[in-house]
Amino acid sequence: MSRIGKKPVTVPAGVTATVSGQQVDMKGPKGALSFTATDDVTITLEGNEILVKPRGTSKRARQQWGMSRSMVANLVEGVTKGFKKELEINGVGYRAAMQGNVLKLSLGYSHEVNFEVPQGVTVTTPKQTEIVVEGIDPQLVGQVAANIREWRAPEPYKGKGIKYKNEFIFRKEGKKK
Structure with a gap:
């Protein structure tokens, strides 16, 4: 289990997040960023949280799980604080x-x-x-x-x-x- 991947990414107030398939788009006070995840993970938006889950138990899926969650967290931090x-x-x-x-x-x-x-x-x-x-x-x-x-x-x-x-x-x- 990925300790980082398990944690949901909270989208703060003032930031709009859209998830369409593997594409995550963020818009905030500092600008707009986007990230495209690999097919090894599933990204969902539930309320004001973004969840990342692996699509299997392969080594690559588990590697991409934590990395994709970190990339989404960086999007949030980038558009809010920079x-x-x-x-x-x-x-x-x-x-x-x-x-x-x-x-x-x-x-x-x-x-x-x-x-x-x-x-x-x-x-x-x-x-x-x-x-x-x-x-x-x-x-x-x-x-x-x-x-x-x-x-x-x-x-x-x-x-x-x-x-x-x-x-x-x-x-x-x-x-x-």
């Missing part, structure tokens, strides 16, 4: 600034890195050393944050680079004489 990833920049002269729809990064290269922000995600820079990525789609928010971090991942000796706010960088000791 998702957010915070990045920190460490290093002398490393900084970030937004100019229109382009994130300009100075990361110690001989040139400035221009990162085009995709549709559906908002990127802000409250400080020169902080980047906040927000949106309603958790996959897109995480991918954009990972793409920004990829330009200069933190190195283990001094910790210079772009890291997630709650990320721990395992430090190494330098050379000894």
Whole structure:
């Protein structure tokens, strides 16, 4: 039994949910999202709760059960609260600034890195050393944050680079004489 899959997803007030076959559509104050489940699960809307049940006892059906329930829960959270990833920049002269729809990064290269922000995600820079990525789609928010971090991942000796706010960088000791 899937512990996650057993729990129903509650649809809060202000959010409209429609289930048609394997398609789940959500509309809320932040926007609209949809998810198409595989044929291994059955999704039903009962009152203000969405239930996900497996269509058999196969391993794949049980795997899709918990995953589909998590995806529906992410739809609800996305259209109500949204998702957010915070990045920190460490290093002398490393900084970030937004100019229109382009994130300009100075990361110690001989040139400035221009990162085009995709549709559906908002990127802000409250400080020169902080980047906040927000949106309603958790996959897109995480991918954009990972793409920004990829330009200069933190190195283990001094910790210079772009890291997630709650990320721990395992430090190494330098050379000894």
